Every structure is written in C-alpha cells, then in structure tokens.
Amino acid sequence: MGSERRERMRALGMRLRELRAGAGLTGAVLAQRAGVGQPTVSKVETGRMVPSADVLDRLSRALSLDHATAGEVRDLLAAVEAAADSGPVSGEDAPAGAVLDDAVRSARLVRSFQCVVLPAMLQSAEYARHVFASVPNSIPEAVGRAVAARVERQSVLYEPGRESVFVLTEGVLRTWPGTPALMLAQFDRLLAVESLSTVRLGVIPWRRPVPLLPRHGFTLCDQRAVVVEAFADERVTIDPAEVASYEETFGRFERAAVFGDDVRELLLRLMEEFRGMGNTVTP
Incomplete structure (x- = not known):
C-alpha cells in the first residue's frame, strides 16, 4: 500500500475516533448505533480499512454529525479513494474479501x-x-x-x-x-x-x-x-x-x-x- 494512501486512511480514522470520543461513545456503542460490526469501527479508526460510503454515512448519523462535519469526513473518504490505485483497499492485515x-x-x-x-x-x-x-x-x-x-x-x-x-x-x-x-x-x-x-x-x-x-x-x-x-x-x-x-x-x-x-x-x-x-x- 502506498504511503500517501496509508496516511489518508489514518487521517480519516483519527478524525472519526476524535468525533466518537467527543460524543462520549465507546466503539461498541457506536457500532451498535450504526448497525455495523465493532471490528469495522476499530479497523476504520486505526486506518486499516476503508469504509464504504454507506458505512461512513451510518457512522456519521450515529455520531449525530452536523452537515459541515459530515461533509468533512466524506471529503476525507474521497481523498482516500483518490489514492485507490496505489494499493489494495483493504488494510495490510485484512484478508481479501x-x-x-x-x-x-x-x-x-x-x-x-x-x-x-x-x-x-x-x-x-x-x-x-x-x-x-x-x-x-x-x-x-x-x-x-x-x-x-x-x-x-x-x-x-x-x-x-x-x-x-x-x-x-x-x-x-x-x-x-x-x-x-x-x-x-x-x-x-x-x-x-x-x-x-x-x-x-x-x-x-x-x-x-x-x-x-x-x-x-x-x-x-x-x-x-x-x-x-x-x-x-x-x-x-x-x-x-x-x-x-x-x-x-x-x-x-x-x-x-x-x-x-x-x-x-x-x-x-x-x-x-x-x-x-x-x-x-x-x-
């Protein structure tokens, strides 16, 4: 995986982790509210997995993000996708699939x-x-x-x-x-x-x-x-x-x-x- 893509994944994950902490939620609670698996939240926050647009929207709604902040995290995802040609979408330790x-x-x-x-x-x-x-x-x-x-x-x-x-x-x-x-x-x-x-x-x-x-x-x-x-x-x-x-x-x-x-x-x-x-x- 290219270093640019890795850094963009980490930036998205760090921002989501900051927003979750600011909302006073644990990863487990956020996962439950968003209807996703807890491992998904963990891997996204640590920059090991790129969420789909729907997963990101679910997390944004579960975090009650305002329009501007939701747009910010969507832009971070778009930046990751823009670097898609530099390596596989899944994280280095995530199996294909x-x-x-x-x-x-x-x-x-x-x-x-x-x-x-x-x-x-x-x-x-x-x-x-x-x-x-x-x-x-x-x-x-x-x-x-x-x-x-x-x-x-x-x-x-x-x-x-x-x-x-x-x-x-x-x-x-x-x-x-x-x-x-x-x-x-x-x-x-x-x-x-x-x-x-x-x-x-x-x-x-x-x-x-x-x-x-x-x-x-x-x-x-x-x-x-x-x-x-x-x-x-x-x-x-x-x-x-x-x-x-x-x-x-x-x-x-x-x-x-x-x-x-x-x-x-x-x-x-x-x-x-x-x-x-x-x-x-x-x-």
Missing part, C-alpha cells in the same frame, strides 16, 4: 454479478475457506477468522427490508474447489437461499450468449458504491459515473439470466452430475 463483506453488511440493496466464484453472501463455510486460502500468502489463522466473519454476515440475507440480487454465469457453478461433496452441500445452500423472499438468484445458462464478455466480478451496494473484485484484493469506488456504469452492466447480465424454476432445475441437474463424479479430488 473483508472489505466486500463489510460493504454488503451495511447495504439495503445488494446486486452481485460473478463469472468465476460464487458471491460471498452465498458461499458455504467450506467453499469460503477455499476462496480465502487461495489468496497469495494467506495465513491459516486469518483464513479461519475471515470464514467465520463471512458466515456471520450472511445473516443479512434473512433480514426484512433488505433485497439481494445475484446473477452468475453457469461457469461459476462448474468451477469448483475441493470435492464434489463440497459442491453438493453448496448447491443445497443455493436452493435454500433461492427460496427466500429477500433474494433473487439468476444464472446465465451456457446455452445463452452473454450480452458482453465478463472480465471480473463486482458487487453494487445500494446505488452509491461498487466493489470490484480482483484475485488478491478489492477496489471500492463511490464515483457516481462509475457506479452508474456498473449498474447498467449489471442490468444487461440480469436480463440475460434465468430465474425461479429454471434456476432450480439447473441446480438439480448439476447436483446429479456432481453425484456421478464420486469423491474425485482436484489436483
């Missing part, structure tokens, strides 16, 4: 498109373990913590007032880690989640052409931020033009996907294929 998980936790509307890996909010614990462990220089202890945090955050799928829309290519369902047994358990989870009234799960079947060639996965959090996922890190942007572009792109993939009975039929068919593969283990 942590920023995405926190951004999703704070959003009321989540729209995620994936072309290789299952969306974070749909991953079983074992699938998520393979995802985190595949990151270069991953540490087993950090992987375990990241998996536990991801599974905990998935509870938002069941909360009334939230909406989640996931669009996958069929290739995602055929790109698998571990063993066929892992994927059978994963398909069971997808079938259960697909039945939720708060979730829409779509798949672009192989028999349909994609509207444009996908290059990476991305997740829209409300209409204010997009998390672009790379192999080892994530980039969060709140630039309105870029967010609007990703919204248009998501809409094109969504219109190409099948939903409902067609998705359930596809999942059941793939489950039969994986059952026929026995206990094959990938090299």
Whole structure:
C-alpha cells in the first residue's frame, strides 16, 4: 500500500475516533448505533480499512454529525479513494474479501454479478475457506477468522427490508474447489437461499450468449458504491459515473439470466452430475 494512501486512511480514522470520543461513545456503542460490526469501527479508526460510503454515512448519523462535519469526513473518504490505485483497499492485515463483506453488511440493496466464484453472501463455510486460502500468502489463522466473519454476515440475507440480487454465469457453478461433496452441500445452500423472499438468484445458462464478455466480478451496494473484485484484493469506488456504469452492466447480465424454476432445475441437474463424479479430488 502506498504511503500517501496509508496516511489518508489514518487521517480519516483519527478524525472519526476524535468525533466518537467527543460524543462520549465507546466503539461498541457506536457500532451498535450504526448497525455495523465493532471490528469495522476499530479497523476504520486505526486506518486499516476503508469504509464504504454507506458505512461512513451510518457512522456519521450515529455520531449525530452536523452537515459541515459530515461533509468533512466524506471529503476525507474521497481523498482516500483518490489514492485507490496505489494499493489494495483493504488494510495490510485484512484478508481479501473483508472489505466486500463489510460493504454488503451495511447495504439495503445488494446486486452481485460473478463469472468465476460464487458471491460471498452465498458461499458455504467450506467453499469460503477455499476462496480465502487461495489468496497469495494467506495465513491459516486469518483464513479461519475471515470464514467465520463471512458466515456471520450472511445473516443479512434473512433480514426484512433488505433485497439481494445475484446473477452468475453457469461457469461459476462448474468451477469448483475441493470435492464434489463440497459442491453438493453448496448447491443445497443455493436452493435454500433461492427460496427466500429477500433474494433473487439468476444464472446465465451456457446455452445463452452473454450480452458482453465478463472480465471480473463486482458487487453494487445500494446505488452509491461498487466493489470490484480482483484475485488478491478489492477496489471500492463511490464515483457516481462509475457506479452508474456498473449498474447498467449489471442490468444487461440480469436480463440475460434465468430465474425461479429454471434456476432450480439447473441446480438439480448439476447436483446429479456432481453425484456421478464420486469423491474425485482436484489436483
């Protein structure tokens, strides 16, 4: 991570910590009022994590900031984002995926498109373990913590007032880690989640052409931020033009996907294929 970006992250964190102390709140109380995890508050205040725009707004409201001060902290966040090209968005000790998980936790509307890996909010614990462990220089202890945090955050799928829309290519369902047994358990989870009234799960079947060639996965959090996922890190942007572009792109993939009975039929068919593969283990 570049030194300029690190300093900007620290400046944002120090300012938020000063405002929290001035309001007479503990980190735990602020987290509860803002509806975010206490680790998120700690990492933001110590400059180890960049909050999404929605998380920052939640913290600002929980701190009862006036218009001018709220604008000040938004400007500090914009300064961090302006240095986004100098390194990964997540802190040096935060595993890849942590920023995405926190951004999703704070959003009321989540729209995620994936072309290789299952969306974070749909991953079983074992699938998520393979995802985190595949990151270069991953540490087993950090992987375990990241998996536990991801599974905990998935509870938002069941909360009334939230909406989640996931669009996958069929290739995602055929790109698998571990063993066929892992994927059978994963398909069971997808079938259960697909039945939720708060979730829409779509798949672009192989028999349909994609509207444009996908290059990476991305997740829209409300209409204010997009998390672009790379192999080892994530980039969060709140630039309105870029967010609007990703919204248009998501809409094109969504219109190409099948939903409902067609998705359930596809999942059941793939489950039969994986059952026929026995206990094959990938090299």
